[in-house]
Amino acid sequence: MELHELVADFLGAQGSPVFGLMGDANMLYLATYQDKGHRYLPVSFEGSSVGAADAYFRLTGRAGLASVTHGPALTNTMTSLVEAVRARSSLVLLTGEVPLESTHFQRVDIAAVAAAAGAGFETIYRPATALRDMTRAMQRAVAERRPVILDVPFAMLRVTVPDPARIPLAVKATPARPDDDQLEAAVGAIVAARRPVVLAGRGAVDAGARDALIALADRLGAPLATTLQAKGYFRGHLRNVGIHGTLSHSVASGAIGEADCIIAFGASLNVYTTDGGALTKDTTVVHVDEDPGRFGRFTHVDAPVVADARLAAEAMLALLVEADHTGGQQWGEQIAAQVAAWKPEDEFQDRSGTDTIDPRTAIVRLNRLLPEDRVVVNDIGRFVVAAWPYLEVPEPQDFVNMGAFGSIGLGLGATMGAIGAHPDRLIVTVVGDGGFMMNPTELASAVRQRAKLLLVIMNDGAYGAEYYKLEDYGVNPDYSLNHYPDLAGVCEALGARVARVQSVDDLEKVAALLDEEGPIAVDIRLDPAMNTAH
Numbered sequence: 001m002e003l004h005e006l007v008a009d010f011l012g013a014q015g016s017p018v019f020g021l022m023g024d025a026n027m028l029y030l031a032t033y034q035d036k037g038h039r040y041l042p043v044s045f046e047g048s049s050v051g052a053a054d055a056y057f058r059l060t061g062r063a064g065l066a067s068v069t070h071g072p073a074l075t076n077t078m079t080s081l082v083e084a085v086r087a088r089s090s091l092v093l094l095t096g097e098v099p100l101e102s103t104h105f106q107r108v109d110i111a112a113v114a115a116a117a118g119a120g121f122e123t124i125y126r127p128a129t130a131l132r133d134m135t136r137a138m139q140r141a142v143a144e145r146r147p148v149i150l151d152v153p154f155a156m157l158r159v160t161v162p163d164p165a166r167i168p169l170a171v172k173a174t175p176a177r178p179d180d181d182q183l184e185a186a187v188g189a190i191v192a193a194r195r196p197v198v199l200a201g202r203g204a205v206d207a208g209a210r211d212a213l214i215a216l217a218d219r220l221g222a223p224l225a226t227t228l229q230a231k232g233y234f235r236g237h238l239r240n241v242g243i244h245g246t247l248s249h250s251v252a253s254g255a256i257g258e259a260d261c262i263i264a265f266g267a268s269l270n271v272y273t274t275d276g277g278a279l280t281k282d283t284t285v286v287h288v289d290e291d292p293g294r295f296g297r298f299t300h301v302d303a304p305v306v307a308d309a310r311l312a313a314e315a316m317l318a319l320l321v322e323a324d325h326t327g328g329q330q331w332g333e334q335i336a337a338q339v340a341a342w343k344p345e346d347e348f349q350d351r352s353g354t355d356t357i358d359p360r361t362a363i364v365r366l367n368r369l370l371p372e373d374r375v376v377v378n379d380i381g382r383f384v385v386a387a388w389p390y391l392e393v394p395e396p397q398d399f400v401n402m403g404a405f406g407s408i409g410l411g412l413g414a415t416m417g418a419i420g421a422h423p424d425r426l427i428v429t430v431v432g433d434g435g436f437m438m439n440p441t442e443l444a445s446a447v448r449q450r451a452k453l454l455l456v457i458m459n460d461g462a463y464g465a466e467y468y469k470l471e472d473y474g475v476n477p478d479y480s481l482n483h484y485p486d487l488a489g490v491c492e493a494l495g496a497r498v499a500r501v502q503s504v505d506d507l508e509k510v511a512a513l514l515d516e517e518g519p520i521a522v523d524i525r526l527d528p529a530m531n532t533a534h
Contacts, residue, residue, distance in 0.1 A: 003130055004157045006164065007094070008032035010134050013167040016065050017041055017420045019052035023069020025096030025154050030067060041420050041449065043413065044441035046073045050080035050147070051413025052420060053091040055377065055400045059421040061206065063141050063170065064091035070098045070154065071106025074113055079407050081117035081147055086404035088145040092137050093119075097153040110151050120148035127161045135168050142170040175207065175308035176290050178315050186263075186286045186303040186312075187319045193261030193284060195331050196222045199244050201273075202229035203266020203289060204309040205396045210234070212313035213265060219320055221332030223255045227267045228401060232393040238336040245273040247389050249347055251338045258331075259283060263316075265309035266290075274299045288312045344390050348532070355502045356527040359386040359458055363430075365504055366456065367391050369511045374426045375418050378402065379411025381432030382464030385532050391430065409438030412455075416442060419451045426452050426514070433459040437484055440494065446519045447495035453519040454510070455496065457487055460526035468531040481528065491521035501525065 001009075007029040011018055017039040022030055034040050043049050046068040053064025068074060074095045084091060098104040114121035122137035124130045137150040178186075190196060198217040200209065210233060217224050217239065224234040225244035234240040241252035248256060261284040267273060269287065274280045280299045287294075287301040288309055295304040305312050320326075344364045352358045363386040376393045378384060380403040393399040400418060402410035411431040418427045436457050446453050460467075466480040484490075488498040496519040499509040513520045 001161060001163055002157070003124070003127055003152070003159050003161050004028040005032055006130055006161050007134070007152055008036055008038070009164070010131065010167055011065060012036055012038040013169065014063065014065060014138065016056060016062050018065045018067055019043055019049040019056070019416060019420060020067035021046050021049055021069070021073065023073055025069040025098075025152070026067045026094060028157050029152070039420070041416055042445065043416055044445050045413070045439060046076040047078075047080040048413030048416055048439065048442050048445070050077045050084060050091070050093055051402065051410050052417035053093070054080065054084040054087060054089045055402070055414035055417030056421050057089045057091055058087065058400050059375065059397055059418060061397070063138060064089065064417065065094075066091060067094040070096050071108050074108060074110065078113065078117055079405065080410060080413060081119055083402060083405040083407060083410055084147045085118040089147065090141045090145055091147045092141050093147055093149045094152055095149060097151050097155070100155045110149060114149040117147070119146060120144060121151070122148055123151035124153060124156060127156055127159045130156075130161050131164050131167065135170075139170040142172060175311055176306060178305050178307035178312045182303070182305045183312070183315055183319070186288075186305050187316055189284050189286050189303045190220070190261060190263060190316065190320070191323065191325050194328050195259050196220050196261040196263055196327060197225055197244070197256060197259040198222050199225045199227070199262055199264040199267055200230045200233050200309070201227040201265065201267025202396065205230050205233060205266070207266060207309040209265055209310035209313055212310045212317065216263075216313050216317045219317060220327030221329035222263075222327060223332065223335045225252060225256070226396070227273050228388060230267075230396045231388070231399050233396050235392070235394070239332055239339060241335065241339060243389060245279065246275050247272070247385070249342065249344070249389065251335070251342050254338070255335050261286065264288065265313060268294050269298050271298055351530050352504065353527055356525050356530075357501065357503060358530065358532070359383050359524070359526055360390060360532060361504060362501070362507065362524050363387055363390040365507050366510065369507060370428060370454070371426055371514075374398065374428050375422050376400070377411055377414050377418050377427060377429040379408055379429075379431040379435040380406065381408055381435055381458070382460070382532075383430065383432050383458035387430045387458075391428070408432060408435035411435055412439045412442035415453065416445055419446060419449055419453070423449075424452070426454060428454045428456065430456045430458065432464065433457055433461065433482065433484060433487060434463050436487065437482075440490060443491060443496055443519065443521065444494045450518050454514070455491070455519060455521045457521060457523050458526055459487055459523050460528040462528035464528060467528045477528070488521065488523040491523070495519070496521040498523065
């Protein structure tokens with residue numbers, strides 16, 4: 001067989017679809033890959049292939065696969081690569097060294113691009129080592145929890161390589177059990193607490209720790225909270241207070257303010273989760289994580305435990321049962337009563353105008369109109385103060401937030417990953433008008449897939465955060481205004497069905513469109529002068 005055939009077989013064996021854009025360096029193996037019946041999802045911009053593979057990993061836990069050609073195609077992926085690195089996503093991006101011609105104008109140092117992004121780099125050194133080289137790239141992506149760029153040199157694509165007896169698959173590390181001394185110190189801190197909170201991050205989700213954390217919290221009578229990345233993990237539990245940190249609602253804020261111990265599992269405890277350390281300042285912190293490098297990075301830690309979240313929670317519970325310790329059940333009952341009485345409308349005063357809608361009101365209403373079974377993808381922008389807390393998801397694995405690098409415009413690329421992961425489910429993607437205009441062509445990619453997509457464009461006609469920051473500086477905020485064309489019309493031209501929303505009543509149009517096939521775009525008009533962060 002030739003190398004391009006081996007590459008196709010290797011990709012097919014991984015079980016994940018390939019997201020990509022064809023060119024000289026990858027067209028042969030991508031064509032062969034599809035000839036063999038494997039799933040390929042083409043994108044319109046190379047960066048979106050990485051964004052899609054990134055989102056696919058976040059939604060499924062399986063390493064994502066992306067492929068672009070050489071030179072400018074690779075450099076076009078840089079922002080999405082950094083996002084995936086910061087999000088600790090396992091994916092392999094295949095590209096290729098240019099033909100062996102010293103004057104080739106698309107030559108770029110692939111290893112240097114990888115290093116600049118913080119990604120790993122591997123190459124196929126010789127045809128005889130191709131399978132081993134590709135396997136090493138995939139194993140590193142899984143083990144290191146980061147993207148790895150794999151160079152498949154153009155000059156080798158038609159070279160004969162050995163037929164493989166089998167294609168080895170990457171293996172994951174065995175979950176780490178807690179050290180006895182660390183465990184005893186953590187349980188000692190928990191026993192001394194009167195009002196503990198159990199906090200789950202994405203590491204807890206990846207470990208499958210939900211039942212163990214609920215059992216621990218029930219034993220202690222503790223509220224259950226999550227980071228943004230573990231959003232929805234304790235949905236339905238009577239003491240679920242939701243997101244812990246700067247996005248907390250009033251009941252959660254009250255509980256967190258009263259807490260004297262935070263028992264965090266698989267959470268980085270970053271500046272948003274801890275409000276820059278303000279929420280942990282006078283609180284005992286028990287921190288469980290498999291990566292000891294996370295301890296003390298953003299806040300103090302009184303009792304660190306290097307371990308898998310589920311195994312640590314189970315071990316803690318066993319020691320508490322052995323010691324016959326139960327916590328403050330009365331406090332827990334008070335929190336449960338407050339949770340039962342809470343409604344999102346209690347958190348804000350609606351500030352909709354005559355032809356604009358309060359973004360919080362819009363998201364709360366959409367949340368009730370849409371089917372509960374959904375996958376939610378968020379770009380970032382000022383609108384997230386509405387989208388993050390008020391748009392619910394069934395499970396954390398149904399939520400992707402493209403905000404690890406702080407770049408707008410990545411939401412639609414991630415949407416392609418969600419389509420690849422869940423082709424039969426409703427994908428709800430929320431973007432701002434600025435983020436949409438940075439990458440509108442991926443809506444056409446979703447149309448090509450006939451995706452079950454609801455694209456929600458939060459359209460304030462401005463770069464929203466910049467609008468109020470200019471105001472704070474005493475500068476004319478109109479400099480942040482945009483003069484885009486009719487965004488609903490743009491979406492319609494790209495093949496989507498559209499709804500224009502300027503009032504709460506207009507949102508009723510959305511539910512009626514869901515029964516038809518293909519993407520829907522909803523243009524929700526907002527007032528740029530309304531700052532929901534204040």
